[in-house]
Amino acid sequence: MLDLRFVRRNLEIIATSLKKRGSDLNVNEFLQLDQRRREILAKVETLRAKRNRVTSEIPQKKHAHEDITSLLQEAKTLSRQIEALDKELKEVERGIYDFLVNLPNIPHPSVPIGKDETENVVVKFWGEKPIFSFSPKPHWEIGEKLNILDFKRAAKISGSRFAVYRGGGAALERALINFMLDLHVQEHGYIEIFPPFLVNEKTMFGTGQLPKFKEDLFKIEGEDYYLIPTAEVPVTNLHQDEILQEAQLPIKYVAYSACFRAEAGSYGRDVRGIVRQHQFNKVELVEFTTPETSYQELEVLLNHAEEVLKRLGLHYRVVELCTGDLGFAAAKTYDIEVWFPGQGIYKEISSCSNFEDFQARRANIRYRCKGVKGTRLVHTLNASGLAIGRTVVAILETYQQPDGSVLIPPVLRPYLSGKEKIKG
Numbered sequence: 256m257l258d259l260r261f262v263r264r265n266l267e268i269i270a271t272s273l274k275k276r277g278s279d280l281n282v283n284e285f286l287q288l289d290q291r292r293r294e295i296l297a298k299v300e301t302l303r304a305k306r307n308r309v310t311s312e313i314p315q316k317k318h319a320h321e322d323i324t325s326l327l328q329e330a331k332t333l334s335r336q337i338e339a340l341d342k343e344l345k346e347v348e349r350g351i352y353d354f355l356v357n358l359p360n361i362p363h364p365s366v367p368i369g370k371d372e373t374e375n376v377v378v379k380f381w382g383e384k385p386i387f388s389f390s391p392k393p394h395w396e397i398g399e400k401l402n403i404l405d406f407k408r409a410a411k412i413s414g415s416r417f418a419v420y421r422g423g424g425a426a427l428e429r430a431l432i433n434f435m436l437d438l439h440v441q442e443h444g445y446i447e448i449f450p451p452f453l454v455n456e457k458t459m460f461g462t463g464q465l466p467k468f469k470e471d472l473f474k475i476e477g478e479d480y481y482l483i484p485t486a487e488v489p490v491t492n493l494h495q496d497e498i499l500q501e502a503q504l505p506i507k508y509v510a511y512s513a514c515f516r517a518e519a520g521s522y523g524r525d526v527r528g529i530v531r532q533h534q535f536n537k538v539e540l541v542e543f544t545t546p547e548t549s550y551q552e553l554e555v556l557l558n559h560a561e562e563v564l565k566r567l568g569l570h571y572r573v574v575e576l577c578t579g580d581l582g583f584a585a586a587k588t589y590d591i592e593v594w595f596p597g598q599g600i601y602k603e604i605s606s607c608s609n610f611e612d613f614q615a616r617r618a619n620i621r622y623r624c625k626g627v628k629g630t631r632l633v634h635t636l637n638a639s640g641l642a643i644g645r646t647v648v649a650i651l652e653t654y655q656q657p658d659g660s661v662l663i664p665p666v667l668r669p670y671l672s673g674k675e676k677i678k679g
Contacts, residue, residue, distance in 0.1 A: 369577025430670035445509035450489035461618030463584035549634035597652035
């Protein structure tokens, strides 16, 4: 969330930011509400001063045995007017609050301007697209033929956009989770967290999922619990309402979690396979930094997410998101897009974002500098390190063999008892 005082003083910057993002939020509505708030406060102050004068006269006239009927009526009328204005003030302030909580972050000046994902900027490529002596198949065909992905039974027990992993598929998923956690903990220096998969409304608000993305979330009926869409939500909120010390920063966490998304508005997209599911696994990287170091740390975070794909030998590219494709809370984002040869497309497998102090203000996460009075908001960052299901897709499609088997990347074999192939 942006600071109200900043918004009031920088409406031109806010309007420009919204235009770059293609947002339909109207700054004039905020301006009108804020102006009305000032008018109401001024009127209430005048009326209260008048009521105070009237009520102070009542005991004097009463003591002098004068008629106080008109004064009592005037005080009553003034109280009603103040009450009505107080009620309107609450509605106006609610409107201002609603504007603020739905106001997206301001893009960093380095973010390219563009209307949508078609204008994202490719930053770099790594590796080469694999060459096959046969026509490569999509992962759903490979998975069903090897009997490691079962979509029919998943649909029977749950519904569409679910999958059951079997045998080598389940083992591959588990191996990837362990490999990624070990890499980020042992070599990249992250602290491992295993968070709850259910969080409350305040926690969802802290990272920006609520109120804007309510329709994308699964809520437990009758309870203040939501299923998490990503481990970013509970892990970022670990320090909700806390004051950290500068010497602690940066704090770097890695967490595995299942993720749950309603996928509202995605009808017809990625309907086959395991690319877009209601439930999937992910390893998430979350970092808390000072404002001075956050953009340097964003590049480090990106490198750590890339390292997973490099060790798996998977071809990918990095794109910088333009203003029109930037996430609600992000000031700058890189997407890592892995190559799916069976489908002939690049697909996002990690988003690496700097939120600056946007989430920290919502979650009230601050830090204290030694020798400096007061506190400052931290900067928060996160990256997928990586999305497990999509990594499985990339492995199945990249390492498929003419006989239908799939080679296991060498780095994963120690996690699979030395197994070199997934066979039917």
